[in-house]
Amino acid sequence: MVLAFLALSAGARAAPDGPPREYGWWLGDQLVQTVTLDLPEGVSLDPASLPRPRGVAYWLDLVRVEAHETAGTARITLVWQNFYSALEPSRREVPAQPVRLSDGSLRDLPGFAFVTAPIRPIRAPSTQDQMRPDPDFRLVDPGPSRLGLVLSGAGLLSVAAALAFHQGLWPFHRRPARPLTRAARQLSRMRGAAPDEAARVLHRALDATFGRVLIGAELDRFIVQRPEFRPVQDRLATFFAASDARHFGRGGTGPETAGMRDLARVLSGIERGRR
Known part of the structure; x- marks a missing residue:
């Protein structure tokens, strides 16, 4: 009787059967989690309580859920997909998922953690050899440009003076005789x-x-x-x-x-x- 009482008090027990490895995950990888749930005699898993495939977070999707029951055991497989684009190695936490048994009790499928790494290559240090040499240069004589500027300015002043003379503007306008x-x-x-x-x-x-x-x-x-x-x-x-x-x-x-x-x-x- 003592043994029977201890067995009933223990109830169903969830033991992680195969959590994904903790390191070495990348953007787009699928993580497979397998959990074996020990069931007491006469108790089964309620299939309606299994988590539905969905987006759990902006970086995590639950892609597929499978459950197989044998005598006193329920084996549940959850397939997760990582969409976290890491700029550096980052530890992410997958939450536990509750399920319900036929006797009305609730159990949690354990969560787990994993580290996702960036997919960009390791940046190599810069060296002077990577820089292109300076191009050849030559000195530019500003004399012709200055002469052109002076001639252009003189031409502009001549045109302005001719226009002012033609239109009778200052200083070529005649003041009224008084x-x-x-x-x-x-x-x-x-x-x-x-x-x-x-x-x-x-x-x-x-x-x-x-x-x-x-x-x-x-x-x-x-x-x-x-x-x-x-x-x-x-x-x-x-x-x-x-x-x-x-x-x-x-x-x-x-x-x-x-x-x-x-x-x-x-x-x-x-x-x-x-x-």
């Missing part, structure tokens, strides 16, 4: 000049503005041609009347230098569009 402005500046420097000399400067500026000799009788035509001077038409008429009286002996003192200087300054502002 005879009245020049006269105002000249009169501002003629502090001690005689009235006749000052009047001559202002007359020449008005002639240049009109395009021909301007006399008092054509003042209205000048205003029609240059209407911007209409606000000072009366002052121009006074200037021409005083100038005619002085030059043609009609009496009068003639225009004063200070008054002509002020008139020239006003005319200059109109000419430059400031009034």
Whole structure:
């Protein structure tokens, strides 16, 4: 009775029959694990509890499962496939798989570990002999290139200058003629000049503005041609009347230098569009 009690208390026992070797596995290798399960009398293996072929992990697949039962023994074979791409030798753990017996008890098919190795070749150390010799070289004279650069730059400047001249761009553009402005500046420097000399400067500026000799009788035509001077038409008429009286002996003192200087300054502002 004691022996029978000990046998019943022991139950089914799983003993690894043939685990795969621990080293020397590569990417894509199949590992065959065989487990022999000792069964008590009257107890069998539940086939539905056997692990199904599947992907157990991203690097491990259970490819095939086979089970064979004899009197008191179940022999289970599991075929695993390694998909771990190792960069260096790496130890991987295959988990245990539970199975169920007909009496409702659970048993584990033991897991195991193996080392997978990289499939790349061993890298040989580099040596100076593996390097190709330096190619022959020759010194390059930069003189022709510099001369070409200078000639190209000169040609570019010539083309740019010709284009600026043709289009009337700076520095070839002509500034608008401003005879009245020049006269105002000249009169501002003629502090001690005689009235006749000052009047001559202002007359020449008005002639240049009109395009021909301007006399008092054509003042209205000048205003029609240059209407911007209409606000000072009366002052121009006074200037021409005083100038005619002085030059043609009609009496009068003639225009004063200070008054002509002020008139020239006003005319200059109109000419430059400031009034």
